[in-house]
Every structure is written in structure tokens, then in C-alpha cells.
Amino acid sequence: MSERPTETDVIVIGGGIAGAGCAFALSAERRVVLLERETQHGYHATGRSAASFTENYGTTVIRKLAIASRGFLENPPAGFTEVPLIAPCGMITIARADQRERLEEEFERGRRLVASLRRLTPAQAVAACGVLRPDYVDGAFLEPDSRELDVNALHTGFLRAAKARGADLRTGHEIAGLRREGDRWLAETPRGLFCAPVVVNAAGAWGDVVARMAGVAPIGLEPRRRTAFNIAAPAGIDMSGWPLINDVDEDFYFKRDAGQIFVSPADATPSEPCDAWAEDLDIAIGVERLQEATTIEVTRILHSWAGLRTFAPDGSPAVGFDPDAPGFFWLAGQGGYGIKTAVALSEASAGLILRDRLPESLERLGLDRADLAPARFRTGAQTTMETV
Template identity: 40%
Template sequence: MTDIIVIGGGIAGISAAARLSEGANVTVLEGESALGYHASGRSAALFEENYGLAPVIALNKASAEYHQPYLSPRGFLLVARAGEDTQFEADAKTLKCPEISVDEARAHVPILNGLITRAAYHADAWDIDTDRMIQDFARTVRSNAGQVLTDRKVTEINRDKGWTVRCGNEVLTADLLVNAAGAWADQIATMAGVKPIGITPQRRSMARLPAPGGQAVDKWPIFFGVGETWYAKPDAGKLLVSPADEDAVEPHDAWADDMVLAEGLDRYAQHVTEPVTRVETTWAGLRSFAPDRCLVLGRDPQVTDFIWCAGQGGYGFQTAPAASQLLADIVLGHAPQLDAATINSLSPARF
């Protein structure tokens, strides 16, 4: 018998398991053959401290120091066309992104076309080495005598003086159960006899394009249109472009919607000089949100040995260090480092 079973081996589950393993015996169950297969493995992998609602930003700020070894410079550029001034000013204010000239914007991204009328930029946005972060958290679990088990799809959960979790013919037991199942979080709750919260998976599609005009793109920032209706991000000499879609779907191994992707690529193309002539690959991931779009961290108010670690949305990696520490503090009875208002805004008891 283990002390704690964590269901889910994405960044949410493996980081929570690493923190919990400092004070308990932990077993992680991941249904796929590798950690971070679904949402975590398809992340834009950006640390932007000012991205998200207030509780998310609080987690971002509390995570900043931990992230340092995993970060490399990227930068953030917001662009707008004529008639988009109101949305541009709102976005720039929210993201604390100072306005720059259009010429300065083109110095960052040379393919911006003549329709761009305003731009805002700041350097404090960073690429995250997501695979290294996941593997380091997994090493922490193992070094603390915990287990990280892949190919363990949960098929049954029962509660009677502790938890019994069945993965096919394999049965594991534990005192506490952590639900870090991402898009499947409500399904796991239902299986465990716990009231679902309303975690909704939303598809985010992505296309990889050749470097526009054969240019060297690696030093370009990530760049967005106003209202986050598309974004483009350099990646290994190519350009990733997303329509920033958020279509509610059932939990599944996601794939890109061709029409949604085409519309997003068209929005991107309206801002640049280089037409989209070839798409190399496409894919999609599921970003799962609670009804208020904030993370859900802590003990279920009715079933207190069932721990929620869900609703990461698009903030999983950038919040993981602080979110996992908060969860461990709650479960292990330590004094949390975050303020009470933030903790309450992340608690499952708010629903």
C-alpha cells in the first residue's frame, strides 16, 4: 500500500507527486506509455508571468525562481492593425507590455506587413525546457522511493477505508487519491464517486510552417494578434502558428480541426508579408478549464481524501512549481507560502 496515488503523469501530476514525495510514499499512474503525452507534450511551452487571471498570475510569480534553470529568452510581441486600438490597448495593459514603434516591431519580426499600425513588446517571456522539467520531477519521485508507472489506464476506483485503484488486472491501494487527470479529471471524479466540478477540455490546434522566406527565425519573439485570435512562435528553425482555438470537446487524443486551423492561418497571414504556402505538420492538444478558468487545487470539500489537481488550462507548466508546492503544503499539513485569498480562489470548495 502506498500513501498517495496520483492519477495523471502530465506536468500537473508529476510535479505534485514530486512535492508530495518529500513527505509521503507516492505512486504516479499514467495511462499512456510516456509522461506528458497529451496536453503537457503539446504545450506552447512559454513562461509569461502576466498571462492569466489574478490567481494564475500569483502562481506564475511564485514559480518564477524555480523556473530559472529551465528558461531561455524568447520575448513577446503584440501587434495590431487599424481599427484595433481599443483591444490593443486593453491587451497591452493586461500583459504589462510597453508600446514600441512599428519599425521596432519589424526589427524583431521582419515579415510584419504594412497593415500593422501599433505594437507592444517586452523581453520577459521565456521558452521552457518542458521535457527536462517533467523528467526532473519524475527523478525526484523515484529518488524518494516513489513509483512512476506508465501504461496504467485506470479502469475502476473504489473507496472503503482508503482507495483501491484498478488498472486492468493490477490493483493498487492508498490512503489519499490525487486527481491530476487533465481532460479526464471529471471522469476520474465520477469513477471515484466524487461530484464533478465541470472541468471542460478545449482543443488548441497548431501547425508547423517552414521558416517564412527562409529567414532565421530562432531569435524572433512569440507574436500575437489582438484578442489572442492567433499566435506564432519560433521552434527549431520553423514557425508554429495557432488559431488560439478553444473549442469544447470530449476528452480524447486530440487532433487539429482543418477548418479551424485554416481560419487561424488566414488571420496570421493577414499580418505578414510571406504567404502560407506549405504546412509541414499539424496537431492539437486539450487545455482543460474549470468554469472560472482558474486551477483547482486542494481537498474535495465532501470527500477530503480525494485531492483535486486540475483545471490547469493553458497555464500548466508556468504555474507547476508553485501549484505543486501549494498542493503538497495542503495535503502534508504545512503552512502555504501563498496568501489566503489566492488559496481560496484555487480551492475546490469554491464550486
């Protein structure tokens, strides 16, 4: 006798921040089953981020999605979390003399959406982060309202609230087969069958793999590896007010991190979807760039890791129903911005799935469903990556 599938309204594939947020938003009105392959939700990109919330980074669409997420992060619903989801941590973008033109461009571009950006003199930048070399920094600007995210609090907040609303959250459930039968999708896992009229592809770096499995054309997602490592803080330095320091060409960035210093060489090496790890060469590049810009002498790496930032062809996420596969919903291509945009992307997903429109809060910011629609990768038109 064949096994009876578990029936639900929506199957969400992937328990990272995207799947968790979507399950949270949908479970207010629908039955949701979330299926995660690993034994732990958030094992991949979500658990490996730099936890930065900035409104001045990414494509214009990304910037608007971050702005739209801010209200929830500052004032989450009652009972969502016991700790703040964001904490103060300004961001200073620095430039050497040969990068001044680029700094001006970035400042002007940033100011179109983030009016609070302000120029700093090199001396002001060095005063804000005392390890910066005065002879390195030739120009800088500050985003005073950028923040540090508590990724774990946001992720577990989504999962916990979704569960309280009745969502069925499973780990150790890898989707190994996905096919349309009549008006429903049937998902096969080694631990059972599941069926629903709607399936959400929130599989991160595996987004195109899941699509192919379902017989749906891929959209051209590109996972790119990014490395990070922590070093000990130099003795006698007060880091309490440090902002995140970001190179204007995004060649490296660093920030304080629970008594240590987090550093990234901001690498973006194309990769197959995988359990990414840090390469020695990328760590060495990060150390060299940090030592060039600061007085820090790196003697030991305390901890290193890497994760995949997965981009759609134009650098903005793909959120919406596939134009050629009924009930197949994409929530992919969040690049290096999936945490700070997770709230808005969850609301967008629920709006499109439940009401066939974006929430007004997103439309008011000038976001259109076409900005997010996966169909933009199918029209035959060439899409190019927006310079970020």
C-alpha cells in the first residue's frame, strides 16, 4: 500500500532566515510545513553572516527592502523576542587617496535613499576607530543609523512564532523529489511524503537545484563564497563605540564582535552549492588588507568560516510565482543581504501568495512586484547585475 502524504496548504523548503520568515508570515493564515535538510535550521548562510543592518548597501531594491524591514526590527510584535533584534553600530565607509572618486560616487548614490549619511574628515574616522592608520584614510562617510543584527534572535523568533501559529517545522527532511500531481505539489523526503498546492523554494544556494528537481527552469542563481574570521582585540583598546569599517571598493570590512574583531576580505568566489569553508588564501588576503589599513598586528586567527551568498542575475532577489510552473514560488537570490531584508521579503511573500499583491508598506517605498518577479529572468531580455 502506498504511503499517504501529509497534506498542508504550503510547503516551505529550507529553514534558513528566508524559509523561517516566510513560514512565520504565512502561518497566520495558512497551514504550513517547513522542511529543512540539515539537523539544524540556519546551518548554512543564515548562521554565517556578518549580522549587519545597513540601508546603504546592495541594489536599489535591496536598499528599499532593508528600509522596509527596519520598523519590525526596532519594534517587533509582543512576545516575538526577549532581546533586542538590533543594536547601535554605525558604519563608516573609508577610502584611500586613490579611491576618493569612488567615495564621492557612493556617498551621492547612498544619499538618495539614506538622508542621514554624512561626510567625515579622515581625523574624525580615526577618532571613531582608533586603530585606523591616519596615513591610510583619505576620506570617509558615516551611516549613523546602521545597526548590528541579532540574527539568532530574529531567526528563532520567526521559527518560534510560526510554531505557535501551528506551523509544522521539521529538520532532517531533505526534499529528494518534487513533482506536480494534479493541482498539488508532492514532495518526497526520506522521512515521508508531503503535498500542498503551493511550494516555496527558500533553499538558498540550492534554489536552482530544487527547481530542476521539480522540472522548473532555473533562474541562474550564482552562489559566491565569502570568508570571515575573528582575531583577538589589541590590548588596551576600547572598542565599545566602534562602528563597522567598510572599504569603499568592498575589499574588506571589520567590526567589533563580542570582545573580538570580525574581519572579512569581502571575497565573492563563485561556488557550487555546498557546505562552504574558509580557504587559507582568503584569510591571508583579509589579514594583509586589515594590517595595511590599521595598526592591528594579527598573530593568530581565533576562528574562521565561510558561507555562500547567492545572487540572482541582476543582484536583487527573486520573489514570486514561477511564470511557467503553477504553485511554485521562488524566495531566492538574497545575496549578501538576506538577514536585513528578511522581514520585508517575508511580508512580500505572504502578500503575493495570499493576496496576489505586495503589501502597501512596500508599494509606498516604490517597490513593484515586477522588481522581484522571477519572470524577469525568463523574458528573453538580458539582465545585468546592478553595480552595488
